[in-house]
Amino acid sequence: xxxxxxxxxxxxxxxxxxxxxxxxxxxxxxxxxxxxxxxxxxxxxxxxxxxxxxxxxxxxxxxxxxxxxxxxxxxxxxxxxxxxxxxxxxxxxxxxxxxxxxxxxxxxxxxxxxxxxxxxxxxxxxxxxxxxxxxxxxxxxxxxxxxxxxxxxxxxxxxxxxxxxxxxxxxxxxxxxxxxxxxxxxxxxxxxxxxxxxxxxxxxxxxxxxxxxxxxxxxxxxxxxxxxxxxxxxxxxxxxxxxxxxxxxxxxxxxxxxxxxxxxxxxxxxxxxxxxxxxxxxxxxxxxxxxxxxxxxxxxxxxxxxxxxxxxxxxxxxxxxxx
Amino acid sequence: xxxxxxxxxxxxxxxxxxxxxxxxxxxxxxxxxxxxxxxxxxxxxxxxxxxxxxxxxxxxxxxxxxxxxxxxxxxxxxxxxxxxxxxxxxxxxxxxxxxxxxxxxxxxxxxxxxxxxxxxxxxxxxxxxxxxxxxxxxxxxxxxxxxxxxxxxxxxxxxxxxxxxxxxxxxxxxxxxxxxxxxxxxxxxxxxxxxxxxxxxxxxxxxxxxxxxxxxxxxxxxxxxxxxxxxxxxxxxxxxxxxxxxxxxxxxxxxxxxxxxxxxxxxxxxxxxxxxxxxxxxxxxxxxxxxxxxxxxxxxxxxxxxxxxxxxxxxxxxxxxxx
DNA sequence: ACGGTTCCCGGGAACGTTTGCGAGCATCCT
DNA sequence: AGGATGCTCGCAAACGTTCCCGGGAACCGT
Numbered sequence: 234x235x236x237x238x239x240x241x242x243x244x245x246x247x248x249x250x251x252x253x254x255x256x257x258x259x260x261x262x263x264x265x266x267x268x269x270x271x272x273x274x275x276x277x278x279x280x281x282x283x284x285x286x287x288x289x290x291x292x293x294x295x296x297x298x299x300x301x302x303x304x305x306x307x308x309x310x311x312x313x314x315x316x317x318x319x320x321x322x323x324x325x326x327x328x329x330x331x332x333x334x335x336x337x338x339x340x341x342x343x344x345x346x347x348x349x350x351x352x353x354x355x356x357x358x359x360x361x362x363x364x365x366x367x368x369x370x371x372x373x374x375x376x377x378x379x380x381x382x383x384x385x386x387x388x389x390x391x392x393x394x395x396x397x398x399x400x401x402x403x404x405x406x407x408x409x410x411x412x413x414x415x416x417x418x419x420x421x422x423x424x425x426x427x428x429x430x431x432x433x434x435x436x437x438x439x440x441x442x443x444x445x446x447x448x449x450x451x452x453x454x455x456x457x458x459x460x461x462x463x464x465x466x467x468x469x470x471x472x473x474x475x476x477x478x479x480x481x482x483x484x485x486x487x488x489x490x491x492x493x494x495x496x497x498x499x500x501x502x503x504x505x506x507x508x509x510x511x512x513x514x515x516x517x518x519x520x521x522x523x524x525x526x527x528x529x530x531x532x533x534x535x536x537x538x539x540x541x542x543x544x545x546x547x548x549x550x551x552x553x554x555x556x
Numbered sequence: 557x558x559x560x561x562x563x564x565x566x567x568x569x570x571x572x573x574x575x576x577x578x579x580x581x582x583x584x585x586x587x588x589x590x591x592x593x594x595x596x597x598x599x600x601x602x603x604x605x606x607x608x609x610x611x612x613x614x615x616x617x618x619x620x621x622x623x624x625x626x627x628x629x630x631x632x633x634x635x636x637x638x639x640x641x642x643x644x645x646x647x648x649x650x651x652x653x654x655x656x657x658x659x660x661x662x663x664x665x666x667x668x669x670x671x672x673x674x675x676x677x678x679x680x681x682x683x684x685x686x687x688x689x690x691x692x693x694x695x696x697x698x699x700x701x702x703x704x705x706x707x708x709x710x711x712x713x714x715x716x717x718x719x720x721x722x723x724x725x726x727x728x729x730x731x732x733x734x735x736x737x738x739x740x741x742x743x744x745x746x747x748x749x750x751x752x753x754x755x756x757x758x759x760x761x762x763x764x765x766x767x768x769x770x771x772x773x774x775x776x777x778x779x780x781x782x783x784x785x786x787x788x789x790x791x792x793x794x795x796x797x798x799x800x801x802x803x804x805x806x807x808x809x810x811x812x813x814x815x816x817x818x819x820x821x822x823x824x825x826x827x828x829x830x831x832x833x834x835x836x837x838x839x840x841x842x843x844x845x846x847x848x849x850x851x852x853x854x855x856x857x858x859x860x861x862x863x864x865x866x867x868x869x870x871x872x873x874x875x876x877x878x879x
Numbered sequence: 880a881c882g883g884t885t886c887c888c889g890g891g892a893a894c895g896t897t898t899g900c901g902a903g904c905a906t907c908c909t
Numbered sequence: 910a911g912g913a914t915g916c917t918c919g920c921a922a923a924c925g926t927t928c929c930c931g932g933g934a935a936c937c938g939t
Contacts, residue, residue, distance in 0.1 A: 237895055248919045253897060263917060283670050284611040285895035288924050293607065295671075303632045303639075306822065313626045316652060325667060327650060329639060344648060347606050348618075446826050473826045480828045499629065503769050503796045505803045505828050560925055571889045576927060586887060608925035611894050 236277045244273040256281065295325035296526060297345040297352030299338070303330045306498040307468070307515070308355075314519035315353075322527065324350075333358065346371060351530045353522050354378065372529040374522055384529050385538045386522045390495070393511030393543030394425055397465060397493050398432040400509070400545055405554040406434065406463040406491065412452045412475065413440030414467030425465070437461070442471075449474020457482060462490055462554045469494035469501045472508055476550065487552030497546055506549035513543050559600045567596040579604065618648040619849060620668040620675030622661070626653045629821040630791070630838070631678075637842035638676075645850065647673075656681065669694060674853045676845050677701070695852040697845055707852050708861045709845045713818070716834030716866030717748055720788060720816050721755040723832070723868055728877040729757065729786040729814060735775045735798070736763030737790030748788070760784070765794075772797020780805060785813055785877045792817035792824045795831055799873065810875030820869055829872035836866050 242249045247266060254261050255270040262270070273279075287293045296319055300308050312328050319326045329345055331338035335358045342359075345352060351372030357364060361380050367373055368383045375385040401409065411425055429436040439455055442448040449471040456464050456475065466472035472494030479486055486492055486506060494501055497512035518541050525539055565572045570589060577584050578593040585593070596602075610616045619642055623631050635651050642649045652668055654661035658681045665682075668675060674695030680687060684703050690696055691706045698708040724732065734748055752759040762778055765771040772794040779787050779798065789795035795817030802809055809815055809829060817824055820835035841864050848862055 235895095239895080249896080250898080250920075251918055253895095254918085257897075261917075266917080280666070280670060282611070282895050284607050284616070285924090286897080288605070288607040288611050288894090288926085289896045289898085291924080303636045304822070306629060306632075309626045309629075309632055312651075313653060316626075320667075325650065325652075325671065327648065328635075329648075330636060341643075343603065344643075347603060348648065470826070473828075477826065477828045477830070499627070500823065500826065503793070503800065503823065504826075505796075505800045507800070558925095562925080572926080573890075573928080574888055577888085580927075584887075589887080605925050608894090609927080611896085611924090612926045612928085614894080 235282070236279045237282070238279070241270065241274045241277060241279045244277060245270045293348055293350050294323060295319075295327055295349050296523070297349040298326055298328040298355070299342060299345065299352060299357070300328065300330050300355040301333045303328070306470070306500055307496050310498075310515035311519045314516045315523050318520050318523045324527075331358075335359065342367070351526050353526055372526060374526045374529060376518070376522055382536055384525050384536055386518065386525060386541060387538055388513055388518070388541050388543070390511060390513075390543050391424070391428065393495070393513075393545055394428045394465075395432075396545035397511060398429045398434055400547060400551060401463050401491065401493075402432045402434060404491065404552060407554075408459075408461040408463070409434050409436045410452075410456050410459055410461040410464045411436055411438045412449065412456075412464060412466045412471055413438050413442070414444035414448070414471060415441050436465075440467070442467075444468050444471055446470050446474040446477075449476070450478040453478030453482065453484075456490065457484060463493070463551070464490065465493045465495075467495065469496045469498045469508060469510055472510070472550075473500055473504055476504060476506075476508070486550055488555055491551040491554075493545075493551060501546070501548070504550075509548045509551040510546055511543050512546045513541065517541060558605070559602045560605070561602070564593065564597045564600060564602045567600060568593045616671055616673050617646060618642075618650055618672050619846070620672035621649055621651040621678070622665060622668065622675060622680070623651065623653050623678040624656045626651070629793070629823055630819050633821075633838035634842045637839045638846050641843050641846045647850075654681075658682065665690070674849050676849055695849060697849040697852060699841070699845055705859055707848050707859055709841065709848060709864060710861055711836055711841070711864050711866070713834065713836075713866050714747075714751065716818070716836075716868055717751045718755075719868035720834060721752045721757055723870060723874060724786050724814065724816075725755045725757060727814065727875060730877075731782075731784040732757050732759045732786045732788065733775075733779050733782055733784040734759055734761045734763075735772065735779075735787060735789045735794055736761050736765070737767035737771070737794060738764050757786075759788075763790070765790075767791050767794055769793050769797040769800075772799070773801040776801030776805065776807075779813065780807060786816070786874070787813065788816045788818075790818065792819045792821045792831060792833055795833070795873075796823055796827055799827060799829075799831070809873055811878055814874040814877075816868075816874060824869070824871070827873075832871045832874040833869055834866050835869045836864065840864055 238249050238252050242252045251262055252270055255267050259267055298315055316326050327345055327349055329341045331341050338358055353374045356377040364380050373383060375383050379385060409429060426436045439452055444467050453475045464475055466475055472492050475492055476486060479490060484490055494508050494510035497510045501508040501510045521539050561572050561575050565575045574585055575593055578590050582590055621638055639649050650668055650672055652664045654664050661681055676697045679700040687703045696706060698706050702708060732752060749759045762775055767790050776798045787798055789798055795815050798815055799809060807813055817831045817833035820833045824831040824833045844862050
């Protein structure tokens with residue numbers, strides 16, 4: 234049915250080897266022969282069969298991306314950026330989510346791993362030794378997870394947190410609340426606490442909870458009764474829940490309470506009021522992770538750890554404290 | 557490096573054919589032999605090589621999904637549902653977006669089509685004859701696009717629109733605005749106009765514009781000066797823009813103006829106030845499209861057109877008109 | 880007891896591509 | 910002029926799997 238290399242060879246009057254070389258190593262074939270082959274290929278509409286190619290060469294020319302939940306608005310821009318990057322380099326990307334269940338993650342990884350040259354594992358729930366043996370089998374890059382010896386891109390929130398503390402301090406806040414989610418690097422709430430206290434702000438922590446909208450709704454009432462004037466939420470979605478419930482309770486934002494999110498998803502700029510948040514650049518993250526994976530595949534800079542920064546994006550959900 | 561069928565055969569003391577049959581047609585091999593093979597395979601950690609399998613069989617066991625923009629919050633749930641459905645049937649899904657540019661779409665389709673058994677094309681921008689010849693080459697299912705002879709799932713908004721009109725009528729509204737986007741089935745604003753007028757509501761149309769947040773922001777000022785008390789937006793994102801700008805102008809929602817979106821994305825229930833919207837069930841849509849594609853691949857119900865309904869989800873952005 | 884089925888299993892070709900090896904030929908150097 | 914070198918290209922093997930075909934064994938019937 235489909236047109237193969239053999240038909241192109243026949244049409245161009247050369248052997249299959251030469252046709253193959255015409256595409257994979259054009260400098261090894263004479264210019265005029267090359268032209269004849271190219272013409273024939275174009276006319277017949279030939280495109281190489283990826284299955285045959287990867288069977289022979291052991292390479293699939295595609296990359297895997299395993300994420301916890303596609304529906305989380307943080308991830309679509311990641312996928313988009315990774316696809317854009319990968320396509321430019323001739324790669325296809327195979328994305329799959331795990332629904333944050335370990336059994337699904339194992340199954341998904343097994344299915345994906347056979348069809349790609351390497352994969353990015355986002356916030357994997359797998360045990361450390363499992364990840365280590367997986368990484369021994371094939372190129373793997375971790376995000377939001379640390380296992381010694383495995384290349385990783387690490388999201389550093391210190392800059393963003395510090396800027397958030399300064400921002401609140403400048404507005405005259407002194408009593409703050411942190412609504413904790415389950416994210417590994419945040420569960421060490423003490424680093425956040427330290428950062429805030431270094432700026433002379435008190436910080437009490439609620440949670441950890443699930444990082445969902447309803448969590449924010451629930452946490453909002455705790456916030457009002459705590460007497461705090463500012464709240465930092467685990468992510469934008471939780472912050473939006475806080476915003477939503479505060480409005481329902483008649484608490485003015487930012488008049489009575491200031492709210493800060495994390496991630497800077499689409500939600501942040503489209504909410505009412507728009508949400509001050511700590512931006513993690515999805516583009517940079519995805520690009521770095523992709524490049525790191527490609528390097529690992531090519532056995533260039535293996536085992537590297539690259540760091541991604543963050544910064545505060547002030548919008549309308551924060552303001553001066555009212556006395 | 558990887559363990560092949562040959563090693564399993566040797567370990568189990570049988571031929572490669574038998575190992576192959578043990579996995580693809582277990583009833584054709586004796587129970588005790590089957591057990592021996594399974595044990596050997598498990599111990600060696602054998603998993604079939606998809607490249608070899610698809611080279612030989614001509615099937616890739618994966619499906620393509622081509623969408624305009626992953627970052628549009630309407631699509632992630634679609635991808636998720638399609639993946640869930642496909643996985644249950646042993647398929648992998650390859651998703652890619654086109655950034656709504658026709659050149660990218662062609663390139664993307666070319667890249668994806670060689671690696672899948674069939675694909676779902678969402679709101680394709682390709683010319684009708686191009687689509688027709690593509691569909692002649694391989695199984696294709698269209699969504700949000702109609703080409704005679706190509707299987708399609710069609711989103712019908714009539715129920716939702718009609719319910720929205722009733723809803724507004726019951727709240728005492730009479731003058732409405734429709735902020736039009738570019739979506740094909742909506743660009744025929746007259747069907748919406750007719751539906752509204754059938755309920756005794758006047759409707760003026762603004763646009764068409766791009767279906768973006770800023771469009772809503774821009775349209776909001778037009779709405780206030782038009783004297784209308786209700787606005788139907790092209791989608792949730794546009795509705796959110798309207799909501800945002802209205803709040804900034806000091807116009808109360810739903811006190812002064814009621815707002816209705818379309819799609820029922822995550823944005824709708826997390827906004828403040830939460831958004832009344834016309835729900836299109838992503839799960840149903842994705843499931844139906846996937847099943848239709850699978851049917852087309854199997855040359856069962858080809859050329860079918862399946863219809864997906866819609867319905868109004870009343871939330872807090874609509875209310876009685878204030879006199 | 881013997882031809883005919885049925886059931887299991889092994890041999891081997893085929894899927895479309897890449898690639899090492901070597902043949903043929905022209906070019907260049909001494 | 911003759912051998913060495915370099916360029917272009919063809920031959921054939923190999924990648925891991927599926928599946929057609931045929932052989933042998935066991936079992937049924939008469």
